Amino acid sequence: MAEINNNEIFPTWNLSEVEGIKTKSNYLRGTLKKSLDDMATGALAEDDTQLIKFHGSYQQTDRDMEAERKRKKLEPLYSFMIRTRIPGGVASAGQWAILDELATTHANNTLKLTTRQAFQLHGVIKRKLKETMQQINESLLDSIAACGDVNRNVMCTTNEALSPLVPAAYQLAKDISAHLLPKTSAYHEIWLDKKLLVSGKEDEEPIYGKTYLPRKFKIAIAIPPYNDTDIFSNDLGLIAIGDKDKLEGFNVAIGGGLGMSFSEPGTYPRLGDVIGYVPYDKAIAVIEEVVKLQRDYGNRENRRKARLKYTMDSIGPEKFKALLEKRLGYTLDKTRKFKFKSNGDFFGWKKAKSGKWFLGLYIEHGRVKDEPEYRLKTGLRKIADLNKCDFRLTGNQGLVLGAIKEEDKKEIAALLKEYNIWPKENISGARQHAIACVALNTCAMAFAEAERYLPSLMEKIELILAQCNLTHDDLLIRMTGCPNGCGRPFLGEIGLVGRSLGKYNMYLGAGFAGDRLNTLYKQTLGEQEILEELKVLLPRYAQERNDGERFGDFVVRAGIVKPEKEINFIVPFQ
Template sequence: MSAKIDWSILSEVEKLKYESNYLRGTLEQSLADPVTGAIADGDTQLSKFHGIYQQHDRDLEKERKQQKLEPAFSFLIRVRLPGGAVTPAQWLQMDRLADEHANGTLKLTTRQAFQLHGVIKKKLKPTIQGINEVLLDTIAACGDVNRNVMSHANPEESEIHAQAYKLAGDISAHLLPQTTAYHEIWLDKKLLVDGKKDVEPLYGDRYLPRKFKIGVAVPPSNDVDIFSQDLGFIAIQENGKLVGYNVVAGGGFGSTFGMPETYPRLGDVIGFCTPEQAVDVAEKILLVQKDNGNRQNRKLARLKYTIDRNGLDWFNAEVNKYLGYELQPARPFHFTRNGDRYGWVKGTNGKWNMNLFVEGGRVKDTESLKLKTALREVAQQVDAQFILTANQNLILANTTEKDKVNQILGKYGVWPVQLSGLRQNSIACVALNTCGLAFAEAERYLPTLISRLETILDEYQLLKEEIVIRMTGCPNGCGRPYLAEIGFIGKSPGRYNLYLGGNLNGTRLNTLYKETLSEEEILAELRPIIADFAQNRANNEGFGDFVIRKEYVKETVQGKDFKH
């Protein structure tokens, strides 16, 4: 143990990382322990770096306590997938693993990644090995490292989109942890010769103070919600060519009820870099955070707090110092929306792309909708790319077999489908029954609430009106609720805080309107606002803009002003 580090003032996780032998800990012993379905407490933190979260079924919690049984432990496995694109073979493998080792469903996340839920401990290793068999992996999908790098959904939309997608992959590869622990523990590979030790040239022996998220956006689409990222790159084009990226820093949405010093924050545009500089800029900003982030209080450890604690001028100076050159002044850009575009679109390469709505990002079969079966048949029969979007949806991309796709989707009732503008702009986090942080439902409940809201919207001829609605079971912000025009954050079972005033292009935080509402109270609060919107909106005025203009809420200008 280093005598230079005062461990007494640091969070316990800092010492755990330092003593983990580069993320090994006692994971191998935990996996081999037949007495419990869980892993050791310290290993629950280290396993995140390997893409794994320990959870338990909260629906069964009371019953198992009464029976004096341990919780029904299982694990979430998250795949690292920069840019969100997979081949049909990779999709089929994930589909198979979901059936054989998980709960039979695939979760498409808001970071363009797969999650498998309900994997029990003895199935962890074969599942991860199965993921690696098709050249995917789970390392750094979670933990205090750079996580899955996002980019605009379809790289074939233009040359610029392809370059943005490539940048996401390049950054992800460059910032990947170098420890060989992942290969040893999960893939049974010994990469180090005897006597040689692991080294982390970027992360060091304690990694980052907290998670770090990066996205790449291509205007006019802000589908990756670039201002929610710790670090963002906005593609700037001139005369149809990519000339570089505006750099955005300091976004992040995690916060805690009862702790006003925690808050969601939008990133600041701090400058412009050339395409050749982008990976270096990502590295150096990550290093500024590594060296200056708060390692005493994990709730205040994200880059947004580092910037607010020291000031934006200080941060910009540090970034330039680490780079050894100055970022150029930011260049003009314009976003029009952060939602997905549904249906068929022909790409510049002459191939077709179908954007499918996936409610809550959950790929599953129900009695009324055989989505999982339909997508399996597409993967088996059609030459197409599968691209996960940042809004939990799916693009069947770059195919010449449009009619075949239509036939399969139509057979299972997947497409065509009528969607309200509200539903097609919805996001929900997993929440209950598996997330240990959730206070209330989200994914399992939001569709029902939307149906009741649609009844009101229909009364006022607003069913087709695009309104961004998002729900999370806690204030940590995994579903980016703070950008929604109508946002819900679970406060307790069946009760939600209601936030209003985000916008359609993801450039403004919303504001708390009412606290701890039941469903009936939510409907009663929103009905008169929807009626007012229908009757008194300005031409082409969005719902979020309307509620601010009519002073239902005041605009939240800075994250530090945000109130729960």
């Protein structure tokens, strides 16, 4: 065990502005009620824009309309994004129907399926915000802690046809989410008009404390050989280890995170370190202590360096592990052997041991909407109205229709065909696995387009793939409007990260299983420059690759880029 010197690892912070807002917020209340009642503006008071994140919402503006609104001397066109908390991403047919209805009546007529297996509603105006929150709650979902400096939505592989370990892993995802849920009653008071506290009694946060965490915290569970939750990009990842059909425990990886800033030196993406193994019944206790360590030692001065990965590196992974074991009162077991083969989704029909069917669907960039020849939103609502399956969101913006009985499969398949949802013809392997963040027009952080642009760029990339006979080869392409990492661009075999409008940095060489970061290859490329690079790289890959070699592995082996950090094992295998 590494020697611990508390004088070295207890810093004195000059607290950031957000820390001050949290401190005086009275456990996340602030002046949110007053802000919501103020109809003279479509916005909230400035401090409340930070606090509402903990309640699962972001204030946004329509950046496409900025110039026109300024010209007319109008305030920005404000609206709100609402994100659900839905551990493991499993929703009932009834919950899907309610969210679909809210998207139509209260939002922008689309549903967004996120890379954290959550729903997002976009374009909710302030006067409809509270009503929308209440209707989400009536569906037995909520948005508590879907954003903010707390544990976010807990991810988990949930396609039961892929592994018999899924039910036990999914149950743990729900248990973790419940255990780390903020205990403040502010959400219920503000949004649901409930008075839960006895007069004179104050809220308590036994895990988070009065000022919560220094920054967001992300947890995911993956079941080898599928790394569809990109386990190593999370602050804490649990790698399921089972014996036949029994889930016995988890290898624990900590310190992952993909966000960085072009303007902040010393910010970087990082993969989590595997620190050991924990039995199933001890997993929550280990998780709680990791969260508390981040609470106590995380950077509360500079939010760009406040994630667990920076805490780990400032203390040192060995010392951090030693601190964890000291708090637990025991040493973690040695890491168990595991192997991931991919971090993408499984598409198509597959039958589980239970006899029920599961269908993995491709949803381009997670946007559920209707188009003239592809009435995705209407078709999925028709299926939800049957109440003969559930809806399971994936970590790659995809969807699984789950738990379908044999006798119901034909009826569901007929609706999928009627609305041109499945089967989908002529989708390349690259398009199926592509991820894009929302970016413009609503994300305040975006420098460039992503979701609205990548489909058209993919059409041009597919022409190159076809010329190289690579149309049906899986390839991980990920595009984001900025380097904050929401679309996990630094784990793309080809990562495109926005620098300015129409310009992107190109990164190459991530591992296909999510176990190696990519490397910066070229900077500030426009569309034509991106395509010219791919016209060289993709033919080389097609001609020079070894049998079964993935594109990310090829560009590293060929010396096109130097390999970036791979996962690190702090303790050896047994």
